[in-house]
Amino acid sequence: MLRSLAEPEGYRLHATDDEIGRCRDFLIDDQQWAVRYMVADTRTWLPGRKVLVSPAQLGTPDWAAQRLPVAMTREQLEQSPPLDEDAPVSRRYEQAFNTAHGLPAYWLGSGLWGDYPAPSTMMAPQEMYIEPAPTVPEEPDTAEPVDPAVDDRVHLRSLREITGYDVRAGGDGEAAKVGRLKDVIVDDERWAVRYLVVDTSRLPFSKQVLLPVELVTDVDWASRSVRTEATEAQVEEAPAFDPAEPVNARMEAVLYDYYGRAHARVG
Template identity: 60%
Template sequence: MLRSLAEPEGYRLEALDGDIGHCHDFLFDDELWTLRYMVADTGGWLSGRKVLLSPVQLKAPDWERKRMPVDLTKAQIEQSPPLDVDAPVSRRYEQLYNEVHALPSYWLGSGLWGDFPIPASLTSTQDVRIEPEPTTSGATLDETGLAAGDDIHLRSVREVTGYSVVGASTEDEGAGVEKVGRVVDLIVNDDSWALRAFVVDTSRLPLSKKVLLPVDAVAEIDWVERQVVADVPADRIEEAPPFDPNEPINERLETVLYDVYGRPQPGG
């Protein structure tokens, strides 16, 4: 099912033995367009420390109660490697995380989740350790959390929200890009955790309109200029069918959008 990422923001997180804080953010792979982690704000429990939660560790949300069950105990969560919110998450950090939580590496394989079809199939290979075991010299973090050869592709959903969206200008040949609107939300498949679209607010007073921009129609995210660059004309984005966030997001609507943008419907 397709879901809005703005919806679960702020949801209370319930570990196996009590509340652990709330949903603060998500990290996504800007190369494969897939959510990799939820960022949990532990509030007063761990003095406001932020921790990552893999989708493997999350159960189906209780949408009515605005709560999300987590398949870990507080002690298991506390053993996660410290997260520096001001530094990018490195591959070395992910390796440490997987060691502590006994998870396979999603980046080993050809699919969105390596050799596994969906995150729910990434089962633990052993019981999660309560007391961390010594790691090898090759699996320790340096001061920045980075290792030589690290490829950083994990980005914050909160960071990209508010970015400008630009498309190719159609006014004059070679005129460059034209601003269409700004990112206000992202749409995700809650089974595969694959990102499907950006929600773009194209409002121009007195008009107000939101449209969906499929990730397949995104050429790049310019992190320096803080903008999402589409590879389709700006007027095509503006003329897309309006998106009503109060209506269910369904596959039929997605099919229409992919037809509008001339992209084949993805399978995941």
């Protein structure tokens, strides 16, 4: 099902043995358009740390009760490799994280989640083990070598950070501002980002539209903007989106026909 990614923010997080905090944020891979991590707010018992949870470790949200289950114990979460609250996530850190939790590398393989169809299939059948948290080595001993030239490149964007970014249409050059990024719509099984929600409101008019991520050409930290190859007129005249209405197959068909693209992939 397609859902707003901003909706679970603030949801209570329930581990297998206790409540562990609340959902604080999500980290999005802006190259492959996937949600790679949920950021947990655990400051009451793990202050000063950025605590990450992979979608592979998340259960089905209870939307009515505003609860998000986590397939970990409190101790397993505490044993995650430490990451300073303001530190970026590097590939070296991800390798240490995967080692701690028995997860395969999503970056190996041809799919969105490597050789796995969805994050839920990445967990080993046995219970995750607990051992002292591995440090993040300067030169990791691993069968999955990391190119030092790309190790520290950050392609994970905080949902909180990009919300409010200008959306500029027309590709490169002097792209026209057509609105602001309001939210993203994700497939809650594959945790794939499918659409950006763009607020094109101009007083006294209020309008939100959906922009397929296939039309996004760049996300720029410096200018706090998202660029799209769609034209200014295409974005402004796109079908209106009502956040209260679910994104269904008929809506997607209309949207992709409007932008002159093949219909959205399913699953």
